Amino acid sequence: MHLNFKDIYYLLDFYAYYSRIKKDCTLANEIWCLKAIFAIEKYYVEAFYKLKRDNFYGAWCTFGHVETIYKNLFKHYNSTLDEFKINSIYEYTKQFQKIFPYTLFSSVELKIDKFKCNICGKERISYKRVCNHKIGELYCGKLCAQIPEGITVINDSLVENPMDKCTVPFINGIDTYDYGKIKTLISALDSPFDDWNFEITETSKTHSEFKHISGDDSCPCGSGKIYSECCLNKDEIIIKHLEFYVNKPIEEIEKYNHYYINKKM
Template identity: 35%
Template sequence: MNLEQIKNVLKNSHSVKNHEVLKTDLYILKKEAIAKKDEAKANEIWCLENINEIQLLFINAFNNLKKREYYEAWNDFSNIDIKLIYFRKHQVYYTDEYNLLYIEEYSRKFERLFPYRLFVSRETIIKKQKCSICNSEISIRKSCIHTLGELYMGEMCLRIIVEAQFIGAAIVEDPFDKYSVIFPQDLEYNYGILEELLNRLETPYEKWDLTVTKRIGERFINARRNALCPCGSENKYKYCCKNTQKELINHYDIKLNQNRSNNPILRYKEFGTWK
């Protein structure tokens, strides 16, 4: 396929098979552009390669959710986040010609339905790094002619970590590295709300609306001020969880596409993190 044919496929295809074929076609076309020293074309193909990878990741994430392979789907969505961070500066991103805005919106929606709340965050000191384009060593006092994040002959300039020192790790709620989910021993995550949604979705590009609100959990609704707190702390409720974030729980309202043939309804569910 030529570039125009590839662009048309990227605008319309939801098939894993098509995206896999495009990987090979784009690789060949970029190799030809590099051989001709056509940097503009090589850079354009880099953008199309990444669009193809992002679309493929989104389809794979949906398929993994359907197969109940939740952590695999989570990693797919995390990969989408990372790729979009580097891709946003390119003008083609700011239109939805290739469904990138849709993929970003719905990846975040799906992520909000996961029960993962705690992650490991590592602390390291980077001792040595180099430029991915020219392999020059980069430091505070030493740089090269290439700009981080810019494209050069079909490749993005990145920093390759050559040497790093591990300092420590912390348990956090909002990590940069979303892969590092904590899976406590003898506890099983509750994916109930994802299961409810995936039972009703047929394709990854089916629209649905999500509203998340904070409300008092059921065990706190009838709690008395001077009684023991329902959380089990053995302190009085008024000195423990009353009027704090601890007594609130997420409530999810999911509204399916009104054009569905199976009569979509407003879904209201409340699930704890653990089964």
């Protein structure tokens, strides 16, 4: 019998309800972990096929969901056995994220009047614990978290490591990022679970090789900065080269690429 993700979630919701009726908190916590595991697998597969459809920003946000759920699950998951390959999915998620062109993100500074525990509803001040529930722990199938109340936006800035990775800035709402590296990789992958890796090497170039580039043009090093504010006054230009390694015969890659383009998935 073949079950899809929807069927699996339906069964897990049923057993979660059953565990609450029976007041079996051990079972409820196990069901929560299983739901998190299948959510990670589901989002990872979705992100992969979003890349196949050139929905790069959508894939980026979905990989972010994988990362968030994994971090919530990790302390409750037997990572030694890893029978569901969740650790591998997380590692591939981090690898995908590294080759996206996003480097800066919008982040807001917030003033929050108070927090409440989502388990007991008691008020907490500045993350001080006034109840017996600990953030990140499971309580009868529910993950303890802080609920903010009275939120005011104070400031907006650009940061490199935001809490919300979906806050990618787009100039005038237009996506002008270069997804060439992602496109090269995803064209070589057949399945979300193909084995792949990458290596970054550096090559030194002289300024004479870029005489046709003005100081106001983008720097040849690929930093995204203009030439005059980046490498123009340096002795040499360091060019980074990204090389992918896919554990699959090249014939299969070419055959799949042809199929993929024709089907327009």
